[in-house]
Amino acid sequence: MIDIATALRHACQPEADGLARADAELLMAHVLGKPRTWLYAFGDSALTAAQQAAFEGLAARRAAGEPVAYLTGRRGFWTLDLQVTPDTLIPRPETELLVELALARLPPDAAADVLDLGTGSGAVALAIASERPLVRVTAVDASPGALAVARANAETHGLRNLEFRHGDWYAPVADARFALIASNPPYIETTDPHLAQGDLRFEPYSALASGRDGLDDLRAIIAGAPRHLLPGGWLLLEHGWHQGAAVRALLADAGFAEISTERDLEQRDRVTMGRMS
Incomplete structure (x- = not known):
């Protein structure tokens, strides 16, 4: 011994x-x-x-090379200890910026409907639900395995102000409209060599890569957002460090106003947002 x-x-x-x-x-x-x-x-x-x-x-x-989070089955995010599996992305600290910006647009004493697209482990949806108990969060994912993990995390933390729906982006919410839509979608180029390196080798490819320029899913989310946002509603999108300008242009073309990009702690473009006029 x-x-x-x-x-x-x-x-x-x-x-x-x-x-x-x-x-x-x-x-x-x-x-x-x-x-x-x-x-x-x-x-x-x-x-x-x-x-x-x-x-x-x-x-x-x-x-x-296996990620520590998959070996232990846990990863901390925001104030939450979350279960993670190879069905989900591993929550990363930079995504907490997406939560911070969403909370800044959701008054703590007001009810609102929020949509989290591509919820994965439920990290963003659960963080918002835990900080805003009057908010109703709908969390969507195309992966049944990921949704099972997200539901288990919600149960563990006793969060009841959210629901989970299975499907591709807006398909599961029909004609519903929301005060805020948040998403950390796939945004890596399919030819990016990093997909074959480090932890990314073990994470679900479908939750990482999105077309030759990494923007395919961001385009789909932005194009569908006007049909699902209330007047004055916000769309907040995490993206790659070099995609800020492209996402701002997509939002402008879709008719959004008050468009801006926020940088993460490493001073890289990380979250771009716009408001439905």
């Missing part, structure tokens, strides 16, 4: 292409069912044979 600190040190050995320390600690905490901070205080605790085998198995899978 070895102790926790030794197992972590072995997993992170640089000469053996070891794991990043943070990744190793997250996997160890998952195996032990303890918070990561617990490892620092009890690093001299011995692992059982089963715990050591489980950790080494996960470490090997991570070394082969």
